Amino acid sequence: MPSISEKGKHMPASPIRKLVPYAEAAKKRGTHVIHLNIGQPDIKTPKVALDAVRNHNIEVLAYSMTEGSETYREKIAAYYAKKDIQVTAKDIIVTTGGSEALSFAMGTIMDTDDEIIIPEPFYANYNGFATAMGVNVVPIASSIESNFALPPISDFEKLISEKTKAILICNPGNPTGYLYSKEEIQQLAALVKKHNLFLIADEVYREFAYEGRQHYSILQEEGLENNAIVVDSVSKRYSMCGARIGCLVSKNNEVVQTALKFAQARLSPPTFAQIASEAALETPQSYFDEVIAEYASRRDILIAELRKLEGVKVAVPQGAFYCVVELPVVDADDFAQWLLEKFEMEGDTVMVAPAAGFYATPGLGKNQIRIAYVLEKDQLVKAVQILGKALKQYNN
Structure with a gap:
């Protein structure tokens, strides 16, 4: 059988997209998945x-x-x-x-x-x-x-x-x-x-x-x-x-x-x-002013909600629309997969991006996730509530 390249073998899987099959399976079971994993803005295109x-x-x-x-x-x-x-x-x-x-x-x-x-x-x-x-x-x-x-x-x-x-x-x-x-x-x-x-x-x-x-x-x-x-x-x-x-x-x-x-x-x-x-390029500055204000508001609510969770540490973003969150877990990859395979709260679960894939040094980021706050504020609040309950159940 012909072999693939060493380069191909070493090509890393996307930490943002590799959990998609588990998310799709959850949706087929009837679970609503709140996507915190990908930076796809919900802001309307000009x-x-x-x-x-x-x-x-x-x-x-x-x-x-x-x-x-x-x-x-x-x-x-x-x-x-x-x-x-x-x-x-x-x-x-x-x-x-x-x-x-x-x-x-x-x-x-x-x-x-x-x-x-x-x-x-x-x-x-x-x-x-x-x-x-x-x-x-x-x-x-x-x-x-x-x-x-x-x-x-x-x-x-x-x-x-x-x-x-x-x-x-x-x-x-x-x-x-x-x-x-x-x-x-x-x-x-x-x-x-x-x-x-x-x-x-x-x-x-x-x-x-x-x-x-x-x-x-x-x-x-x-x-x-x-x-x-x-x-x-x-x-x-x-x-x-x-x-x-x-x-x-x-x-x-x-x-x-x-x-x-x-x-x-x-x-x-x-x-x-x-x-x-x-x-x-003809988009007026007012568009960006509104978008920046919206993202800042989402960030503030997300950070405030995350800080309510025991054992959670979060960095405060100064730009873009992502934050890195440190969780009281040993393996965020396992936790992220468990969220999609085995957990729901009132029919909902969340999909996050395990942060180890954002590092090149082996072992770093194992207990961290990236959250993209590109959703409406009520969805962000709900997502953090789900994370909080999930962490208690996962750790027990």
């Missing part, structure tokens, strides 16, 4: 984006430019300018989601067995992208005790080797909701310049920062032009996860031109999704 697709007059659905349509990239650059980020259309490659942008970035700057340093916990698919590219993740642990703040720069420096090519951050963070300060970004900028490394920032949650905090992009940092690569996406910003449109942005022309060759191999990003994404 009407202007949907109308752009409905009202199109395309007669031949042709390939677009490999790097994305010029008009769309020019409008993306204009969007960045409003955020005090000065780039041009030639600095941007439109990708099939932020996922492809990150894969292009890794392929562009790294060879097999090169290393990338990432503060953990981090977006679980970073492990998958690295495995696919033959790249080794070197994790550096942040702690729930410090709200998952940036680890000391001296700890980063200890991990830098001849194989190190980049540092990757998610800002604001998934799964932690941590928002890096300007000072922390400047510390990282100084470090990558000192060691001639790239700094990649996944900034897909840029819009979602709370209590008046301001997101500071690595592209705003002067003198970092040759080192900075930004990964971005429309998925969360406009509640358009199914559009699968993102972009890679860098002022380093060699990076962009090399990434373009990876983009040419997949031909072009989807045309209709680009039309919707271009139109979405």
Whole structure:
């Protein structure tokens, strides 16, 4: 029998999606599953984006430019300018989601067995992208005790080797909701310049920062032009996860031109999704003001309810719409599966994402889960009540 690749064997399963079969089985039994596991916003997609697709007059659905349509990239650059980020259309490659942008970035700057340093916990698919590219993740642990703040720069420096090519951050963070300060970004900028490394920032949650905090992009940092690569996406910003449109942005022309060759191999990003994404850039600020206020309100209620549960510890997000919760259990994977297989409260149960899959260090996060607060507040309150009762029954 032919064998699969070692790379395939080592490709990690998604901690966000691997429990789906158990959730589907629960639903078939008649149990209502409250999904806390996935960052699929329930906020409506801007009407202007949907109308752009409905009202199109395309007669031949042709390939677009490999790097994305010029008009769309020019409008993306204009969007960045409003955020005090000065780039041009030639600095941007439109990708099939932020996922492809990150894969292009890794392929562009790294060879097999090169290393990338990432503060953990981090977006679980970073492990998958690295495995696919033959790249080794070197994790550096942040702690729930410090709200998952940036680890000391001296700890980063200890991990830098001849194989190190980049540092990757998610800002604001998934799964932690941590928002890096300007000072922390400047510390990282100084470090990558000192060691001639790239700094990649996944900034897909840029819009979602709370209590008046301001997101500071690595592209705003002067003198970092040759080192900075930004990964971005429309998925969360406009509640358009199914559009699968993102972009890679860098002022380093060699990076962009090399990434373009990876983009040419997949031909072009989807045309209709680009039309919707271009139109979405017309979304008024009032839309984001309302969305941010709603997420902040959901966060506050979720945190307040979680703090009522005995033995539970929770980090307070400053951005995005996730939080990491430490539970009084030994194995959150087992607990999450048990919730779907063996527990319900008045016909309801919850689906969570075990946090061990958001770490690269074996053993870390075993008693943690990630919660995405992308549901109505009454559903969040109900979900925490279910968690509380489930924990008592599970531990007994």
